[in-house]
Amino acid sequence: MRTLQPTLFDEVSAHLPLFDGLSEEAAERLAAGGYGRGLLTASLRARLRKAGFADMAALALASPVELMAVRKIGPVRVSAIRVHLLRELARLVPGARVDHDSSATDRRRLERLRAMPGERFGWAGETCADLAVKRCADIRAELDIPAADLDRIAAALTRALLPERPRVPSVAAAPDGDATPETTRARERAELLREQDRLWDAAAPEADIRPGRAVR
Template sequence: MPDPSLRTTKPESLLAEACTRLPLFEDLTEDTIQRLSASGYGRGFLTASLRARLRKAGFRDLGHLAQSTPDEIAKVRKFGPVRVEAVRAFLLDTIARALPGARERQTRDAIAERRLARLRDLPADRLTLHRDEIVALGLQGATCADLAQRSRLELLRTGMLTSSDLDRLVADLAQVLGEGREVCQRAAPDLAERPDTEARRAQASRAALLAEQDREWEAAAPARIGHRADLA
């Protein structure tokens, strides 16, 4: 029998869509974020060319990635769902080495379950639904969680909502779930093409230092078969 958490966070649910617009991880301590950031991109993280693409897109280090959303990461050239999950898995392993209980608490399903629990405390009319839509969808007295667990296809088949309506509802869910939570802003991409400032020069210098560290680790690391080749 499937795990209950998988049933409530199935890929086609509105909650799953909303989660792609929310950070990979939640409730990480400041100390954990600082540790991740201090390591740059760490050892054995993807390939040098993929790390360079992430830096060019404005992702500074592992701490920054941990606070970024799957959608943001997937927009980087040559990244997509598979590589986003590779990023998530690497970060989870790194976090779990320093944070007891993280391997259970910070999985994608565990985070989705906590988000779903928060939605259970919010009435469905918190979302941008008209009264007749709430009635037609059988959501009178329901919570945001009741809607979030339904699939886009199921809701489209009711004839009450369009794809644009559902896009809006997914955005609503992401906004509600993200309220009061710190958002990490990406650095401006292609800094070298912008006018120099002291801050940008310092950031570019740090990026160059981390890139050099990556190259040294890449050269020193033994060749690995399979996993790294798949992510090259």
């Protein structure tokens, strides 16, 4: 996703959440903010919502591949979404920018791969991190393996790096008699945010992402 000749780490990262290591509190705060302001265009927000990405928490916990399954969401827009989420996260959670920028996230993932010996994939004497930073084409040539085998290696590394998802309380409708005060407040706030989002969508101009311009 990052280069014309991707590394194995690029392929693995494309199937991992935009953010990992998010606390439940951070995820809850992102969810409570809806989409925030200035995220893409009204039509693209509508497509994301229809695809099941209801708020910023859902976007943060989605992988680039999952987001790019939405029509007109490609690598550039995925990067824009991550920048938007990081900005909102930094505003809501002290220290979040340092902990969750893309460089810090990559470092954590590579550290975990460094603890995994590469022998299990036929890469004797080195770690999975050493393997991951190589280009996919070079790995296939050096290990003399078909593309399907490389896909299996990528899938295994993805499973090893998948973080535990933070629990974000649902605000879906429940029987009124079973609703707690917290659920009721969350439901009311979610409805207010949805209404605000509808108003922003209606008022927002249709604008695309262009280099050097703000993402709307």
